[in-house]
Amino acid sequence: MRADDIYELRSVGQVALHPDGRQVVFTITWPDLASDENRAQLFIHDGTDHRQLTESHRDVSPVFSPDGERLAFLRSEAKGKAQPAVLTLRTGAVQILAGYEDDGAEQVLWLSDDALLVRAPRRPAGQIDIDDDELARRPRILRTVDYRFNGRGYTHDRKRQIEILDLASGVVTTLGKPDVDHSDMAVAPEGTAVLAIATTDVDADLSGGNRVWLIAADKSESTLLTPEPGRWEGVGFMADGNPFAIGMPTPSGVSLARPHILDIDGESSPALIGNHDVTCAAPISGGSTPVALSDALLATGIHRTGITIDRYDLMSNELTSIAAGPFVVRDFSASSDGRRIVASVSTPIRPAELWEFDDDGHRVIVPLNDPFLSELDLVDPEVVQVPSTGGAVVEAFVVRPPRSATTDGGAPGPGLVYVHGGPMSIYGHGFFDEFQLAAADGYTVVAGNPRGSDGYGEAWARAIVGQLGGPDWDDVQALTDVLAALPEVDSERIGIGGGSYGGFMAAWAIGHTDRYGAALVERAVTNWESFAGTSDIGSYFLPMLLDATVEDDVESLRRQSPLSYATDVETPTLILHSEEDWRCPIEQAEQLFAAYRRCGVDVTFVRFPGENHELSRNGSPVHRVERFRLVHGFFAEHLKSGSSTV
Numbered sequence: 001m002r003a004d005d006i007y008e009l010r011s012v013g014q015v016a017l018h019p020d021g022r023q024v025v026f027t028i029t030w031p032d033l034a035s036d037e038n039r040a041q042l043f044i045h046d047g048t049d050h051r052q053l054t055e056s057h058r059d060v061s062p063v064f065s066p067d068g069e070r071l072a073f074l075r076s077e078a079k080g081k082a083q084p085a086v087l088t089l090r091t092g093a094v095q096i097l098a099g100y101e102d103d104g105a106e107q108v109l110w111l112s113d114d115a116l117l118v119r120a121p122r123r124p125a126g127q128i129d130i131d132d133d134e135l136a137r138r139p140r141i142l143r144t145v146d147y148r149f150n151g152r153g154y155t156h157d158r159k160r161q162i163e164i165l166d167l168a169s170g171v172v173t174t175l176g177k178p179d180v181d182h183s184d185m186a187v188a189p190e191g192t193a194v195l196a197i198a199t200t201d202v203d204a205d206l207s208g209g210n211r212v213w214l215i216a217a218d219k220s221e222s223t224l225l226t227p228e229p230g231r232w233e234g235v236g237f238m239a240d241g242n243p244f245a246i247g248m249p250t251p252s253g254v255s256l257a258r259p260h261i262l263d264i265d266g267e268s269s270p271a272l273i274g275n276h277d278v279t280c281a282a283p284i285s286g287g288s289t290p291v292a293l294s295d296a297l298l299a300t301g302i303h304r305t306g307i308t309i310d311r312y313d314l315m316s317n318e319l320t321s322i323a324a325g326p327f328v329v330r331d332f333s334a335s336s337d338g339r340r341i342v343a344s345v346s347t348p349i350r351p352a353e354l355w356e357f358d359d360d361g362h363r364v365i366v367p368l369n370d371p372f373l374s375e376l377d378l379v380d381p382e383v384v385q386v387p388s389t390g391g392a393v394v395e396a397f398v399v400r401p402p403r404s405a406t407t408d409g410g411a412p413g414p415g416l417v418y419v420h421g422g423p424m425s426i427y428g429h430g431f432f433d434e435f436q437l438a439a440a441d442g443y444t445v446v447a448g449n450p451r452g453s454d455g456y457g458e459a460w461a462r463a464i465v466g467q468l469g470g471p472d473w474d475d476v477q478a479l480t481d482v483l484a485a486l487p488e489v490d491s492e493r494i495g496i497g498g499g500s501y502g503g504f505m506a507a508w509a510i511g512h513t514d515r516y517g518a519a520l521v522e523r524a525v526t527n528w529e530s531f532a533g534t535s536d537i538g539s540y541f542l543p544m545l546l547d548a549t550v551e552d553d554v555e556s557l558r559r560q561s562p563l564s565y566a567t568d569v570e571t572p573t574l575i576l577h578s579e580e581d582w583r584c585p586i587e588q589a590e591q592l593f594a595a596y597r598r599c600g601v602d603v604t605f606v607r608f609p610g611e612n613h614e615l616s617r618n619g620s621p622v623h624r625v626e627r628f629r630l631v632h633g634f635f636a637e638h639l640k641s642g643s644s645t646v
Contacts, residue, residue, distance in 0.1 A: 003628035011351040012344040019068040021335035031621035121158035146205035150583040186236040208540035209251035225262040234282025246282035274317035277457040291334040302455040328430035346430040349378040377402040388478040396448030412490040414639040421500030423452035446483040450475030466547030511565025518638035526592040528557040534585040566595035572602040574634040578611035
């Protein structure tokens, strides 16, 4: 595999099953070289074959009307904002709904067959009809610290509103308060009410807390369903009309997102469904929208290196993974009885395709990329269990160079240790271009899920709270020992790299040992003290993960900051960062680069304009390819005898 092969790969994104349970609409996405954007189009599978529904630039988030005759979705033209749209299946006609041209829309649902629910950022009254250039010139007046957000830009004057759009009359009705931001919504079974996650507390910007509200569709009443602020990530209704929410009933501390039934009168605290030590991945955190059955809730769950479809039984409170294996479920939709499930599923050697799960098992119903994949020598990783300190056992992948890779004539070759972000994330059984490119370039890769990762229970995730660079660093060293001991690896030519928290760990590693021949520090946290005031999540992330704040324990923050160990670094380093990254702002990279230069480190700093924290995942396709080549050119310079083949 080579860097520009990403232009040839297609993936299934979102899926939506028709109310009759037979047809399924899904998106196919790909990085487009010509437009330098990530494109998507809608397709439909009728049970025997699939065909294309739309031919626009980017169509996503399909959802069927209750009668199954129309499809709502979000359409973006080249370089444009997402607009709500409706497609009539019988004729193929598409109607773009006006009124969202300036700031776009983020979510669309059906309230009824004749009305849509749209969640979209809205400008205050004083900014309507003001030219964008003039707005950009004006000073920004800020009163809360949550004034910008990664991927969304400045948000202080762009609160996301929930609106009812009557398709016949075009009349728009706003639900909720205009000065409140709404991050998810769901429609009651009869369309009489809307469930919404909203930041209604005055100090929500400091705590990261939010609330769940039940709003009557006719605006006659609103009921607060969560007596205390929590950290809610998704909402919905059970088949009997009771509301539920995915998340945590308190915004503080490291804990797992789990499903809770809400009291429809708002008088009682959320009731946990079961008590399972499993993260339920909801939409806000990158998971799928849960599906309510008559006796159960279906939701994506993170189990070790897999993302499954879990069934939460409402009578027994038991959890069963009904779609589990060495794969990752990206999105899914289910029939009303749960007997048929369609999903976007990825494996380590196949980008996401359309799968079907039923009583007879599972199968791929829309394969993608077959002709191109047949030309690639891809690697299926080996899973290993790595002992670490304190009796911990770290699960990891070993990705070896394929037979076609350029090697040093059979002599031991270079190795790379990769650390994922989060830290509550995982390296899972999904397709990861980073590993395939590294293996094709002749590296043996070891990538694991050290303490602090998701997928292994709450105690594992909490094990590093207040001691970053402690147990997690022990685990990364254990992974490095395993890599160095492999007969095909030259232990003197091992590099380390990662992004976000993984970049933190790469910088931490080279501040504490000189065993690595090169380090990639990407979109990293390097100084928690400044991160507290510049990151979009800094005000509540520090007390949650580091158990400290600038005001009460700045020394603890400095002790857990890679920047504090710059004088001990001797490893050649590539610092890579995006200029519009508001999750780990670029000042983090600037500080580290300046410190390394003052300390005489061989360091290179690469800045990507116009990109945010998601560059390596869904940034500009051209930038993604350039990034691959910069990274592998750097590693080749310090770890290989030849040049990079990427």
